[in-house]
Amino acid sequence: MSALPERPPAGTAGPTDATGRPRSGRGPRAGATPASALDHLWLHFTDHSAYPDGSGPPVIVSGEGARIRDSAGRTYLDALAGLFVVQAGHGRGELAEAAAAQARDLAYFPLWSHAHPSAVELAERLTEHTPAGLDRVFFTTGGGEAVESAWKLAKQYWRICGRPGKHKVLSRAVAYHGTTQGALSITGIPALKQMFEPLVPGAFHVPNTNIYRAPEHLRHDPEAFGIWAADRIEEAIQFEGPETVAAIFLEPVQNAGGCFPAPPGYFDRVRAICDRYDVLMVSDEVICAFGRTGGMFACTGMGYVPDIITCAKGMTSGYSPIGAMIVNGRLFEPFRTGRGMFAHGYTFGGHPVSAAVALANLDLFEREGLIDHVREQAPAFRATLERLRDLPVVGDIRGEGFFYGIELVKDTSTRQSFDEAECERILRGYLSPALFDAGLYCRADDRGDPVIQLAPPLIVGQAEFDEMEGILRSVLARVPEML
Ligand code: PLP
Numbered sequence: 001m002s003a004l005p006e007r008p009p010a011g012t013a014g015p016t017d018a019t020g021r022p023r024s025g026r027g028p029r030a031g032a033t034p035a036s037a038l039d040h041l042w043l044h045f046t047d048h049s050a051y052p053d054g055s056g057p058p059v060i061v062s063g064e065g066a067r068i069r070d071s072a073g074r075t076y077l078d079a080l081a082g083l084f085v086v087q088a089g090h091g092r093g094e095l096a097e098a099a100a101a102q103a104r105d106l107a108y109f110p111l112w113s114h115a116h117p118s119a120v121e122l123a124e125r126l127t128e129h130t131p132a133g134l135d136r137v138f139f140t141t142g143g144g145e146a147v148e149s150a151w152k153l154a155k156q157y158w159r160i161c162g163r164p165g166k167h168k169v170l171s172r173a174v175a176y177h178g179t180t181q182g183a184l185s186i187t188g189i190p191a192l193k194q195m196f197e198p199l200v201p202g203a204f205h206v207p208n209t210n211i212y213r214a215p216e217h218l219r220h221d222p223e224a225f226g227i228w229a230a231d232r233i234e235e236a237i238q239f240e241g242p243e244t245v246a247a248i249f250l251e252p253v254q255n256a257g258g259c260f261p262a263p264p265g266y267f268d269r270v271r272a273i274c275d276r277y278d279v280l281m282v283s284d285e286v287i288c289a290f291g292r293t294g295g296m297f298a299c300t301g302m303g304y305v306p307d308i309i310t311c312a313k314g315m316t317s318g319y320s321p322i323g324a325m326i327v328n329g330r331l332f333e334p335f336r337t338g339r340g341m342f343a344h345g346y347t348f349g350g351h352p353v354s355a356a357v358a359l360a361n362l363d364l365f366e367r368e369g370l371i372d373h374v375r376e377q378a379p380a381f382r383a384t385l386e387r388l389r390d391l392p393v394v395g396d397i398r399g400e401g402f403f404y405g406i407e408l409v410k411d412t413s414t415r416q417s418f419d420e421a422e423c424e425r426i427l428r429g430y431l432s433p434a435l436f437d438a439g440l441y442c443r444a445d446d447r448g449d450p451v452i453q454l455a456p457p458l459i460v461g462q463a464e465f466d467e468m469e470g471i472l473r474s475v476l477a478r479v480p481e482m483l
Pocket of ligand 1: 144
């Protein structure tokens with residue numbers, strides 16, 4: 001894989017950015033500091049009371065490769081690719097230039113009864129990588145919209161097929177699928193939903209594939225656990241009534257809860273169950289696509305064929321927002337032949353600039369062999385993280401490709417987790433700031449059991465794996481003192 005081009009050394013904030021390049025547009029934005037960030041900005045998923053007077057969130061001003069730099073001039077290893085997004089790394093001039101070129105040609109046009117070349121080409125390019133049959137692309141601006149679109153499509157598709165009762169959806173416990181009301185209903189994290197009830201009715205949840213927390217008798221038998229977990233889906237379909245279930249949403253590797261890969265045989269069995277009951281299988285690849293787990297689309301590498309793929313994040317490596325719902329042609333057929341119109345869309349869905357950047361990103365993936373790089377380096381990444389198992393708080397290390405979760409426990413022999421107060425003290429009070437101060441941007445999360453999530457840009461190698469392990473080791477070693 002080729003190295004990133006050399007850049008001039010970092011300068012101070014001013015007319016150039018932190019990598020020494022002249023800043024285009026409206027000139028320097030040197031005024032943003034952690035304190036001023038709180039004057040008017042409302043941060044997402046953020047407890048604003050957590051900032052004592054005069055402090056504020058880190059302000060990230062620039063990035064280069066796998067490094068980011070804050071307004072105080074400190075650099076960090078970006079071990080989360082922003083938010084599972086920046087596959088190609090930061091500071092890629094060619095992606096910025098693709099955006100500029102498209103904006104000059106045609107900055108905007110909607111995909112409402114019109115097309116533009118970038119969307120046409122991108123739809124074609126994406127379907128070169130999808131499993132056979134998934135050849136129709138509906139663009140959105142992000143992942144939650146893709147999930148929302150998939151539920152709406154599933155409802156309308158079954159209605160057109162004369163089965164209007166099929167409107168319910170299934171998904172898995174602790175899974176995150178987005179924040180719009182439909183996607184939030186599909187999300188399986190009660191704490192994110194309660195304040196917004198009543199949500200869209202008809203979303204039901206089944207167990208996820210966390211074998212570390214599986215019933216005792218299944219913990220050491222992945223095949224049996226896979227059968228057990230898939231059969232919970234069949235049970236839920238039968239319980240709700242097959243004539244009422246439209247679709248199931250599953251991530252190839254579930255992110256929330258800390259990277260749950262599927263046990264062997266699981267997806268084959270889920271596919272067979274979906275076929276048996278006419279339930280559409282949606283592979284929510286908002287995180288897993290575009291190389292994250294070692295394939296352009298994760299389902300192809302894992303050997304299953306969904307009816308719908310939802311994707312976003314890494315499609316442009318974050319240089320411009322876009323998402324997509326990619327469907328099997330048979331789901332499009334009734335719409336193609338005039339039996340219905342999908343009365344659904346977004347002003348910015350498939351935005352020309354984003355579509356052009358996505359095309360340039362796909363070119364970059366091919367030219368630099370990013371997917372092969374992930375496949376080749378994944379065993380080394382895993383082996384490096386496995387070294388952390390000697391720490392008394394590391395309960396489990398799991399994931400795939402460049403996508404890992406490290407579950408923290410109070411007692412590795414009993415798998416006892418931390419209670420809520422301990423989580424607060426350890427995750428938010430200690431780990432998040434300590435890891436960041438030590439130069440590692442990643443995520444300490446407790447939407448399920450407490451985990452550290454790692455998903456670096458796909459350009460990293462052994463040097464960065466060692467750096468992550470070293471920082472995690474020094475910070476995690478001190479957790480017992482915090483109890
Ligand atoms: N689906 C999955 C699996 C996700 O991980 C996410 C976001 O992290 C979403 C959907 C929602 O995507 P977005 O934040 O782009 O709306």
